Amino acid sequence: MKTYLVTGGCGFIGSNFIRLLFEKETNVHVVNLDALTYAGNPLNVQDVKEKFPDNYTFIHGDVADQQVVDEIFHNYQINSVVHFAAESHVDRSIQEPLLFIRTNVLGTTVLLNTAMKHWKEQWEKNRFLYISTDEVYGSLPLDQPEKKFDEESPLQPNSPYASSKAAADLLVQSYYTTYGFPAIITRCSNNFGPFQFPEKLIPLMIMNMIEGQPLPIYGKGENIRDWIYVQDHCEALLEVLHHGKTGEIYNIGGSNEISNSELLNVLSEIVAEQTQVNPDEYEKHITFVKDRPGHDLRYALDCSKIQNKFGWNTSFDFSVRLKETVRWYLENENWILSVKTGAYQEWIERQYSNRLEDV
Numbered sequence: 001m002k003t004y005l006v007t008g009g010c011g012f013i014g015s016n017f018i019r020l021l022f023e024k025e026t027n028v029h030v031v032n033l034d035a036l037t038y039a040g041n042p043l044n045v046q047d048v049k050e051k052f053p054d055n056y057t058f059i060h061g062d063v064a065d066q067q068v069v070d071e072i073f074h075n076y077q078i079n080s081v082v083h084f085a086a087e088s089h090v091d092r093s094i095q096e097p098l099l100f101i102r103t104n105v106l107g108t109t110v111l112l113n114t115a116m117k118h119w120k121e122q123w124e125k126n127r128f129l130y131i132s133t134d135e136v137y138g139s140l141p142l143d144q145p146e147k148k149f150d151e152e153s154p155l156q157p158n159s160p161y162a163s164s165k166a167a168a169d170l171l172v173q174s175y176y177t178t179y180g181f182p183a184i185i186t187r188c189s190n191n192f193g194p195f196q197f198p199e200k201l202i203p204l205m206i207m208n209m210i211e212g213q214p215l216p217i218y219g220k221g222e223n224i225r226d227w228i229y230v231q232d233h234c235e236a237l238l239e240v241l242h243h244g245k246t247g248e249i250y251n252i253g254g255s256n257e258i259s260n261s262e263l264l265n266v267l268s269e270i271v272a273e274q275t276q277v278n279p280d281e282y283e284k285h286i287t288f289v290k291d292r293p294g295h296d297l298r299y300a301l302d303c304s305k306i307q308n309k310f311g312w313n314t315s316f317d318f319s320v321r322l323k324e325t326v327r328w329y330l331e332n333e334n335w336i337l338s339v340k341t342g343a344y345q346e347w348i349e350r351q352y353s354n355r356l357e358d359v
């Protein structure tokens, strides 16, 4: 039996990863450590919990809490850590940078230290996979479409979110260099798909369209992002976890570069088709709002390393997956309701307010 500690498994990518892990592997036990912040929703893994009650354990706790993390390593024979838990929204990081430092930097260091202590240099049996982001590279210009970031590109993060991810990314690298700690880093582009909290562009736009709300878009909407379907990302993570080399970094991108305003037009058409509404109805709700400070213009990744080493590639057509994603948000009313009512958010705020103020 192989035991994975997945952090942030009630969030968007973490929950999709846990589901895929159980689909692909037998004889595994997943320990999901999640603080259930506003972005963590127990419903995201409800099906997994019901299907694999003996192989899935949820631990409600904070990655920066040394005692909780120690207890997990003490109570379970953890073979691999897959570390997703993070504060992940750039806008929030501009409002509240300290929270991002605490979870993303301190939390990662607590996990690194604890894994190191408990694994006692049995490195060959263990892996620590840190889920980093393309945002650590900073921004590319709009007028040089041939430029992309590869794994050797310098880190030039611009937002407090990206900087906190870059700081943790460097710490993980330093544990490999200093101690030979068995760490691997992946840097992925923008994900989309089911279970994404609707503060992020795609679910926010879908939900606002359905509800006839304004469709706010930063600046002129010309910022370009490279979108990857979440399942493609998770497949790549499994590949890296099993076949990647420790000390290495792997870019994971979707090769779907599109500007925010173009994306909004495509989404309007898809939602209109599925709800039988005239797309003009949605387009008239598009409102250009004051740009985000320090807003990166373009992200693009050179993924030849992971493609050449593992033959990995995205297996999904972008527009097909966008259509499926729209359908998922239209069909999953209970999930939407859970996000909107936020009962679990209020509860967690009460539980955690003291600890977070401790920083």
Ligand SMILES: NC(=O)c1ccc[n+]([C@@H]2O[C@H](COP(=O)([O-])OP(=O)(O)OC[C@H]3O[C@@H](n4cnc5c(N)ncnc54)[C@H](O)[C@@H]3O)[C@@H](O)[C@H]2O)c1
Pocket: 007, 008, 009, 010, 011, 012, 013, 014, 033, 034, 035, 036, 037, 038, 039, 040, 041, 061, 062, 063, 064, 083, 084, 085, 086, 087, 088, 089, 103, 107, 131, 132, 133, 134, 165, 187, 188, 189, 190, 191, 192, 196, 197
């Ligand atoms: N979403 C993307 O497009 C994207 C792209 C590249 C990399 N990433 C990285 O992937 C990871 C997951 O992203 P996501 O979009 O699923 O994020 P998310 O915001 O949907 O989920 C984050 C999860 O972490 C949990 N969490 C937050 N603080 C915690 C703490 N202190 N202790 C324990 N759990 C805590 C939350 O409750 C939530 O379940 C993050 O590290 C993010 O930086 C995301």
